[in-house]
Amino acid sequence: MARWEPGARDRLVMAALDLFTEQGYDATTVAQIADRAGVTKSTFFRHFPDKRELLVAGQDALSRLLTEGIAEAPAQAGPLQAVAAGLERASSMMGPLNREIAPRLKAAIAASTELQERDALKSVSLAAAMTTALVARGVPGPTAAVAGELGVLAFKRGYAAWSDGGDTDELAPHALAALEELRAASASLD
Numbered sequence: 001m002a003r004w005e006p007g008a009r010d011r012l013v014m015a016a017l018d019l020f021t022e023q024g025y026d027a028t029t030v031a032q033i034a035d036r037a038g039v040t041k042s043t044f045f046r047h048f049p050d051k052r053e054l055l056v057a058g059q060d061a062l063s064r065l066l067t068e069g070i071a072e073a074p075a076q077a078g079p080l081q082a083v084a085a086g087l088e089r090a091s092s093m094m095g096p097l098n099r100e101i102a103p104r105l106k107a108a109i110a111a112s113t114e115l116q117e118r119d120a121l122k123s124v125s126l127a128a129a130m131t132t133a134l135v136a137r138g139v140p141g142p143t144a145a146v147a148g149e150l151g152v153l154a155f156k157r158g159y160a161a162w163s164d165g166g167d168t169d170e171l172a173p174h175a176l177a178a179l180e181e182l183r184a185a186s187a188s189l190d
Helices: 008-023 030-037 041-047 059-071 079-091 096-110 113-136 141-163 172-187
Strands: none
Touching: 008 030, 008 041, 008 096, 030 041, 059 079, 059 113, 079 113, 079 141, 079 172, 096 113, 096 141, 113 141, 141 172
């Protein structure tokens, strides 16, 4: 096994998503994932505590970047402007690999109730992080919660457009366009 080769974490994610799509999440074992990625089971467990965690690989970094962007937005920025700053910062971590795995991730999640639940928990966690960052800026709780939820929805919509072959290599324009669409849509709710 080539456990010393760089990129083991990324290979594990790719192998898992392929196997989840091919044979289902429940039927896929850690041993199969490690074998497909060309690493040992112990290498798998150095990167992930279990196969469920593959879905949220990078979530901590994403959450941190979202909240840093919100915290560092100009003082006069409104809640959605601060969320936009967070989306721009978080988009910087998304590269070609993220774009490549997006269709596999979507298929794996669609095929597994457990992964759908895990994805929903990821969204809740990201919204909570953005809400907390907005409250720390002095935004009232209910406003911060709505802005945080819109931020998650904008990120997901932007990510979907970007991964479906959007017209730019950058995620940020897609996420920001989605946030603007959602802002306009929410203004029409009155």
